[in-house]
Amino acid sequence: MKIIEPSVELIDFIDGDEILKKIERCGRVCYQSQPKDDSAEKFVRMLIKRGHESVLEHVSLTFHIICDRAIQNELVRHRHASFSVESTRFVKYGDLEVIKPERIKFDTPFFFDWQNAILYAQNTYEALVECGLPPEDARDVLPLCLKSELYMTANLREWRHILKLRTDKAAHPKMRFIMNQILGIFKEKLPVIVEDFQ
Numbered sequence: 167m168k169i170i171e172p173s174v175e176l177i178d179f180i181d182g183d184e185i186l187k188k189i190e191r192c193g194r195v196c197y198q199s200q201p202k203d204d205s206a207e208k209f210v211r212m213l214i215k216r217g218h219e220s221v222l223e224h225v226s227l228t229f230h231i232i233c234d235r236a237i238q239n240e241l242v243r244h245r246h247a248s249f250s251v252e253s254t255r256f257v258k259y260g261d262l263e264v265i266k267p268e269r270i271k272f273d274t275p276f277f278f279d280w281q282n283a284i285l286y287a288q289n290t291y292e293a294l295v296e297c298g299l300p301p302e303d304a305r306d307v308l309p310l311c312l313k314s315e316l317y318m319t320a321n322l323r324e325w326r327h328i329l330k331l332r333t334d335k336a337a338h339p340k341m342r343f344i345m346n347q348i349l350g351i352f353k354e355k356l357p358v359i360v361e362d363f364q
């Protein structure tokens with residue numbers, strides 16, 4: 167068993183100015199107006215302020231995300247996003263990679279109980295596979311904290327929606343960790359898209 171950290175990577179090479187110009191170009195058809203020099207940011211800000219967010223759907227971004235299975239299950243509830251996800255059917259696991267909850271501190275009784283449960287699951291998984299059961303059946307004993315790897319693509323309107331929901335205090339801490347990293351990338355690369363966030 168190996169404890170790993172969750173992570174996020176934007177896999178698109180993006181030019182924030184060009185993205186804003188594209189949104190402006192698409193949005194200006196509604197008003198039959200023309201872009202001016204440096205008018206894109208102001209225009210996109212106006213769209214967001216008016217709730218005219220369908221125009222943001224013309225641009226999509228893809229993130230490579232490492233999280234656990236429980237968080238993955240929550241991510242895939244977002245119906246306007248597209249996913250490619252590591253399969254527990256086609257992957258045969260060896261040493262399990264898992265993500266620890268922040269609230270389970272090392273060297274506490276909680277930690278040892280948590281670790282023992284995972285080691286028991288790992289041993290049972292290996293025993294089932296050794297007996298000839300295919301991974302797609304042996305996976306039944308794998309824990310929810312098992313590492314998962316996925317690519318998630320959504321348009322900017324949907325990312326705004328996801329980020330609002332999933333950075334909120336009501337979201338799970340592991341989800342907030344992932345989403346705050348994504349929010350940080352937006353703030354760096356496309357600040358106008360998220361500048362109205364609290």
Ligand SMILES: Cc1cc2nc3c(=O)[nH]c(=O)nc-3n(C[C@H](O)[C@H](O)[C@H](O)COP(=O)(O)OP(=O)(O)OC[C@H]3O[C@@H](n4cnc5c(N)ncnc54)[C@H](O)[C@@H]3O)c2cc1C
Nearest residue numbers: 240243244245246247324327328331332334335336337338
């Ligand atoms: C704190 C928290 C706790 C949660 N707890 C639970 C739980 O206990 N059990 C559970 O099952 N789920 C739970 N969820 C998941 C939640 O119910 C949603 O499935 C998930 O957040 C996806 O949100 P969404 O439907 O708004 O977004 P998306 O699927 O990303 O859709 C975006 C928006 O598109 C519109 N839309 C999409 N599909 C439709 C449609 N068919 N009809 C009308 N409008 C649509 C809606 O406006 C929606 O907000 C929880 C979510 C959060 C954030």
